Amino acid sequence: ELKVEQNPLFLSMQEGKNYTIYCNYSTTSDRLYWYRQDPGKSLESLFVLLSNGAVKQEGRLMASLDTKARLSTLHITAAVHDLSATYFCAVGLKLGGADGLTFGKGTHLIIQP
Amino acid sequence: GAVVSQHPSWVICKSGTSVKIECRSLDFQATTMFWYRQFPKQSLMLMATSNEGSKATYEQGVEKDKFLINHASLTLSTLTVTSAHPEDSSFYICSARDLSTETQYFGPGTRLLVL
Numbered sequence: 001e002l003k004v005e006q007n008p009l010f011l012s013m014q015e016g017k018n019y020t021i022y023c024n025y026s027t028t029s030d031r032l033y034w035y036r037q038d039p040g041k042s043l044e045s046l047f048v049l050l051s052n053g054a055v056k057q058e059g060r061l062m063a064s065l066d067t068k069a070r071l072s073t074l075h076i077t078a079a080v081h082d083l084s085a086t087y088f089c090a091v092g093l094k095l096g097g098a099d100g101l102t103f104g105k106g107t108h109l110i111i112q113p
Numbered sequence: 114g115a116v117v118s119q120h121p122s123w124v125i126c127k128s129g130t131s132v133k134i135e136c137r138s139l140d141f142q143a144t145t146m147f148w149y150r151q152f153p154k155q156s157l158m159l160m161a162t163s164n165e166g167s168k169a170t171y172e173q174g175v176e177k178d179k180f181l182i183n184h185a186s187l188t189l190s191t192l193t194v195t196s197a198h199p200e201d202s203s204f205y206i207c208s209a210r211d212l213s214t215e216t217q218y219f220g221p222g223t224r225l226l227v228l
Contacts, residue, residue, distance in 0.1 A: 031215070033216070033217070041221070041222070042206055042219045042220060042221045042222040043206070043208075043219040044219075045217075045218060048215065048216050088156065088157070090157075100147045100149075100159035100162050100172070101147075101157075101159065101208075101217060102159070103157045103158075105155070106156050
């Protein structure tokens with residue numbers, strides 16, 4: 001059974017600081033996704049990581065994937081208040097994305113002025 | 114990016130009634146759609162995989178007779194919660210797989226409250 005663990009589950013940080021969210025998973029996979037969820041809303045796709053060593057950046061967020069370590073990271077640089085949300089990583093096992101995703105528990109991120 | 118819609122966005126119903134939720138991919142065809150459920154302050158849990166033209170595949174512990182799924186076209190999947198009870202109250206979110214990007218795009222969700 002695939003297990004996906006995120007840490008931390010809750011993070012409060014100040015604007016301007018850097019931090020990293022970690023996502024570990026238990027079964028070999030090279031398909032990892034990061035999503036953002038705002039309160040009461042659905043999920044917004046942030047990154048799709050499909051190979052070992054993949055690194056993607058969008059604004060102040062950067063995601064990477066190490067399939068050998070079964071680890072993905074989401075790095076936040078110089079955080080701003082607008083990044084406050086819950087961030088989920090999710091893993092898929094089948095090639096081509098033919099299966100449903102297994103989600104981590106989410107990291108509730110609060111960025112304070 | 115790809116757009117997935119859901120209808121209704123929220124529904125309140127009495128215990129024992131059935132509720133149908135629609136999930137549509139608006140600008141791409143989706144041979145596979147997925148239904149998830151999210152309880153308050155929890156993560157998403159996959160309920161079932163909806164395949165166009167064939168039977169849905171349900172995850173362990175999900176009652177197929179209670180959660181009826183129909184995927185009649187390449188852009189529409191429906192989830193019917195039959196004989197709903199208060200414990201079925203949840204946030205139901207569908208996603209559709211876009212083959213060109215290998216990404217699942219999520220609908221806006223349907224909040225169900227069963228009284």
